[in-house]
Amino acid sequence: MARILVAEDDDNVRAFVTRALAHMGHEIVEAEDGGIAAEIVAEKQGAFDLLLSDIKMPVMDGIALALTVAAQYPDLTILLMTGFADQRERAHGLEALIYDVVPKPFSLQVLLEKVADALSNKPLELPSLTRASLH
Numbered sequence: 001m002a003r004i005l006v007a008e009d010d011d012n013v014r015a016f017v018t019r020a021l022a023h024m025g026h027e028i029v030e031a032e033d034g035g036i037a038a039e040i041v042a043e044k045q046g047a048f049d050l051l052l053s054d055i056k057m058p059v060m061d062g063i064a065l066a067l068t069v070a071a072q073y074p075d076l077t078i079l080l081m082t083g084f085a086d087q088r089e090r091a092h093g094l095e096a097l098i099y100d101v102v103p104k105p106f107s108l109q110v111l112l113e114k115v116a117d118a119l120s121n122k123p124l125e126l127p128s129l130t131r132a133s134l135h
Contacts, residue, residue, distance in 0.1 A: 001025040002049035002119050007037035007065060008081075009057040013104070017052065020108055021115065034060030038068050046073030050119055055082040055091060055101070063090055070097040079118045081106070100124055 004026050008014035011032075018028050029048070031037035034057050041048065051069055055062035066078050080091055083104035091101045099118040102111065117124075 001027065003027045003029070003047065004050045004052055004115070005029045005031065005037060005040060005048045007031040007034055007051065007053035007057065007062065009033050009054060013054070017111065020111060021052075024112060024115075026115075033057045034062060034065035037065055041069050041073065041076070046076050048076055050115065051076055051078045052115065053078070053080055055080050055087040056084055063087075063094065066091075066094060066098055077118050077121070079114060 001024070004021055006014060006017050006021070006028055008017060009032055014030055014032070018030055022028050029040060031040055034053065036059070037051070037053060038060060041051070046069070051065075053062040053065055060068070062080050062082070066080065069076055069078060078098045079100055079102065080098055081102040081104055082088055088101050088103065091098060100114060102114050
């Protein structure tokens with residue numbers, strides 16, 4: 001299974017995500033904010049399969065963390081999560097660096113599917129264009 005770094009400042013969300021991923025057999029390392037996560041990535045020399053990070057966090061937010069980590073370890077897959085629409089918008093310019101942004105609140109099933117997709121580098125399925133969406 002995968003080695004995953006979870007960066008999330010909300011203790012309850014971090015515990016939920018960590019338990020769910022550990023239950024799936026993944027090795028999990030936790031960080032309470034982006035600054036600590038950046039230190040862990042540097043200390044472990046990027047030896048993670050996935051960085052799963054909240055966007056809105058104190059010290060260093062998830063976008064700054066993604067930029068920092070991607071610059072040093074471009075092969076590390078990054079998956080962001082947020083409950084704020086404006087934060088999702090901030091992540092739009094990072095498509096080359098991040099796999100996707102998971103909107104909060106999310107179900108256990110959605111979380112596990114997104115993590116599995118990111119780990120397998122499955123191409124994102126974009127919504128299909130319909131005649132109605134073109135007008």
